[in-house]
Amino acid sequence: MKILFLDQSGKPGGAELCLIDIAKPYQNNCLVGLFNGGSFKDLLEKNQIPVQVLTNKAIQVKKESSLTQGIASITQLAPLITKVVKIARNYDLIYANTQKALVVGAIASFFSRRLLVFHLHDILSPEHFSQTNRRIAVYCANRASLVIANSQASKKAFIEAGGKADKVEIVYNGFDPQTYINKESEIKQIRQQLELDDKFIVGHFSRLAPWKGQHILIEALAKCPPDVAVILVGDALFGEQDYVKQLHQQIDALQLQNRVKFLGFRHDIPLLMAACNLVAHTSTSPEPFGRVIVEAMLSGTPVVAAASGGAVELVEPGINGFLTTPGNPQELTEVINSCIQDKQKTAAIAQTARNSASQRFHVVNINQQIAQLLT
Ligand code: UDP
Ligand code: GLC
Numbered sequence: 001m002k003i004l005f006l007d008q009s010g011k012p013g014g015a016e017l018c019l020i021d022i023a024k025p026y027q028n029n030c031l032v033g034l035f036n037g038g039s040f041k042d043l044l045e046k047n048q049i050p051v052q053v054l055t056n057k058a059i060q061v062k063k064e065s066s067l068t069q070g071i072a073s074i075t076q077l078a079p080l081i082t083k084v085v086k087i088a089r090n091y092d093l094i095y096a097n098t099q100k101a102l103v104v105g106a107i108a109s110f111f112s113r114r115l116l117v118f119h120l121h122d123i124l125s126p127e128h129f130s131q132t133n134r135r136i137a138v139y140c141a142n143r144a145s146l147v148i149a150n151s152q153a154s155k156k157a158f159i160e161a162g163g164k165a166d167k168v169e170i171v172y173n174g175f176d177p178q179t180y181i182n183k184e185s186e187i188k189q190i191r192q193q194l195e196l197d198d199k200f201i202v203g204h205f206s207r208l209a210p211w212k213g214q215h216i217l218i219e220a221l222a223k224c225p226p227d228v229a230v231i232l233v234g235d236a237l238f239g240e241q242d243y244v245k246q247l248h249q250q251i252d253a254l255q256l257q258n259r260v261k262f263l264g265f266r267h268d269i270p271l272l273m274a275a276c277n278l279v280a281h282t283s284t285s286p287e288p289f290g291r292v293i294v295e296a297m298l299s300g301t302p303v304v305a306a307a308s309g310g311a312v313e314l315v316e317p318g319i320n321g322f323l324t325t326p327g328n329p330q331e332l333t334e335v336i337n338s339c340i341q342d343k344q345k346t347a348a349i350a351q352t353a354r355n356s357a358s359q360r361f362h363v364v365n366i367n368q369q370i371a372q373l374l375t
Contacts, residue, residue, distance in 0.1 A: 010038025151310030174366025180298035203276035213282035320353035
């Protein structure tokens with residue numbers, strides 16, 4: 001099976017990191033076509049996955065675009081589509097990993113007569129996407145032979161937006177548990193490097209964006225004991241500079257400058273997670289899947305997540321983690337405090353999470369599920 005993967009992003013968001021694991025087994029028989037250059041391309045090359053940037057022109061569709069803008073941007077895509085049609089003739093299948101990739105992939109699959117698969121990483125709800133964008137996505141996805149949804153929540157929203165139920169299969173993201181095993185000495189060292197070795201570290205691992213809710217954690221921190229510190233790991237990947245400014249203002253106003261560290265985008269997530277006493281996920285809108293939640297479990301660090309979207313499929317409160325009401329800093333403060341107070345119970349929960357996540361999300365099992373669906 002020869003696969004042409006398509007992804008619009010040059011930056012490594014969760015959907016792109018997931019694609020690395022999916023494309024790896026096909027590395028001798030695939031090409032990843034990107035609509036933007038950037039560090040995602042470098043990561044694919046590092047993983048020996050063939051990659052080509054297919055256009056240098058920015059694609060203008062925004063999450064909130066109108067119908068006229070939507071149609072106008074599709075006509076702008078003509079040169080890219082022509083290129084994809086030509087390349088696709090050398091492959092058996094087009095695998096679209098993002099929504100703009102889906103639009104290009106759907107048209108190219110029609111002209112090249114190649115099968116189309118769509119990996120749905122988003123919740124197609126009004127909270128996340130305009131009506132026009134939902135309509136375009138659903139129209140194109142209904143022409144695919146298969147839609148792989150990253151959670152029940154994403155599947156449900158897809159069907160509610162008009163997607164055909166019989167096309168959808170749920171496949172969670174896969175992870176290699178080995179990657180999340182760290183040496184005690186390295187964990188100690190990084191805590192020292194962060195100058196937080198005597199603190200209770202709460203880690204937030206996500207791009208800086210309003211709906212990822214870093215501000216909720218900051219608000220919760222203000223009510224926590226002084227030996228609690230926060231690390232914010234991630235960057236504003238899609239130009240959310242105003243939000244970054246807002247976070248700094250909030251931290252200044254609450255006088256938390258000495259207790260919050262911005263680490264920017266990092267490639268040593270497993271070690272940083274292991275260095276934390278708790279990982280907090282605080283999305284204020286439903287999270288389609290939430291890779292960081294599973295990664296925290298695999299790192300052996302307790303995790304608290306916002307109870308919405310895919311997160312509730314991953315976390316069983318009190319068994320393998322904790323849940324809070326999205327947007328509720330008080331509940332988050334309570335969870336942080338109870339983790340500080342009841343270390344033994346918290347450690348047992350983290351251990352249960354590590355054991356179950358290692359099986360449930362093992363990349364080998366997940367890749368088998370995908371291989372079966374593609375045959
Ligand atoms: N991540 C990373 N470096 C960072 C921050 C995040 O590699 O500095 C990774 C993180 O480990 C996770 C992904 O980015 O695998 C984010 O995926 P998630 O599904 O949590 O959210 P998304 O950003 O895709 O909505
Ligand atoms: C998207 C979603 C995220 C999910 C990731 C991988 O980026 O926002 O929730 O974990 O895709 O499927």
